[in-house]
Amino acid sequence: MSSSSLPLFRFGIIxxxxxxxxxxxxxxxxxxxxxxxxxxxxxxxxxGEELSFVMTLGDVIDRSFASxxxxxxxxxxxxxxxxxxxxxxxxxxxxxxxxxxxxxxxMPSPYYSFSRHGWRFIMLDGxxxxxxxxxxxxxxxxLAAEMLAxxxxxxxxxxxxxxxxxxxxxxxxxxxxxxxxxxxxxxxxVMNHYPVHPPSEHGMWDSERIxxxxxxxxxxxxxxxxxxxxxNYGVAGACHFxxxxxxxxxxxxxxxxxxxxxxDRIEIRGFGREESRTLPY
Numbered sequence: 001m002s003s004s005s006l007p008l009f010r011f012g013i014i015x016x017x018x019x020x021x022x023x024x025x026x027x028x029x030x031x032x033x034x035x036x037x038x039x040x041x042x043x044x045x046x047x048g049e050e051l052s053f054v055m056t057l058g059d060v061i062d063r064s065f066a067s068x069x070x071x072x073x074x075x076x077x078x079x080x081x082x083x084x085x086x087x088x089x090x091x092x093x094x095x096x097x098x099x100x101x102x103x104x105x106x107m108p109s110p111y112y113s114f115s116r117h118g119w120r121f122i123m124l125d126g127x128x129x130x131x132x133x134x135x136x137x138x139x140x141x142x143l144a145a146e147m148l149a150x151x152x153x154x155x156x157x158x159x160x161x162x163x164x165x166x167x168x169x170x171x172x173x174x175x176x177x178x179x180x181x182x183x184x185x186x187x188x189x190v191m192n193h194y195p196v197h198p199p200s201e202h203g204m205w206d207s208e209r210i211x212x213x214x215x216x217x218x219x220x221x222x223x224x225x226x227x228x229x230x231x232n233y234g235v236a237g238a239c240h241f242x243x244x245x246x247x248x249x250x251x252x253x254x255x256x257x258x259x260x261x262x263x264d265r266i267e268i269r270g271f272g273r274e275e276s277r278t279l280p281y
Contacts, residue, residue: 015246018248039071047080117261225243227243240281
């Protein structure tokens with residue numbers, strides 16, 4: 001292999017295990033309990049590769065805080081760093097546990113960033129302004145109800161209670177992170193649970209401002225997400241938007257990926273139902 005065909009680094013991606021010890025929802029083709037075996041199978045593949053980390057793009061569980069006790073030990077077999085971000089179903093827990101979800105997943109905070117190999121990775125908390133994640137009585141809940149009502153009145157396709165938005169504070173933080181990455185000559189990959197592009201019924205309520213920001217910055221290469229289990233792909237500006245397929249779907253077929261970052265492109269190697277793609281930059 002010539003050095004140009006070797007990636008600078010690689011990382012693993014898992015989206016939407018949505019594990020719970022419950023019966024399948026056959027009409028939706030969701031097999032919640034089977035995600036334990038599927039995540040274990042993905043980890044076996046990841047352990048055979050040199051990876052910088054493995055990111056799970058939210059919805060680790062489908063419901064019940066106790067579900068974390070079953071699925072998180074599966075990740076202990078991973079020989080690489082296991083990283084997480086928050087999905088809507090991760091908050092399908094009793095109200096007393098809402099503030100404990102990020103800590104249970106070992107996250108430094110609900111949204112965070114880190115730099116590796118000359119790249120900045122920015123993890124968003126897409127649930128911040130929602131009708132389910134903030135504690136009862138939090139202003140973000142009231143704001144979410146307002147935003148949702150406004151979108152519903154407009155007949156917006158993403159006007160659903162299972163979607164959400166960033167706070168203005170987090171949006172400013174995202175913008176500042178991209179700017180500081182540019183100053184450090186770092187390329188950027190943003191990750192979130194929710195899609196923002198192409199527009200869909202699963203999109204963030206504030207997708208437009210997020211897409212406008214990412215598409216206008218020359219150092220933002222890709223935005224990776226889950227949430228819409230059938231998967232999707234689009235481009236805005238020079239930014240690639242990749243929606244990974246959900247692990248929970250189908251009785252036995254898996255879906256996960258290894259992302260290989262090269263000097264001029266990103267190669268996504270899909271396993272199971274996940275598609276392989278080449279994203280030039």
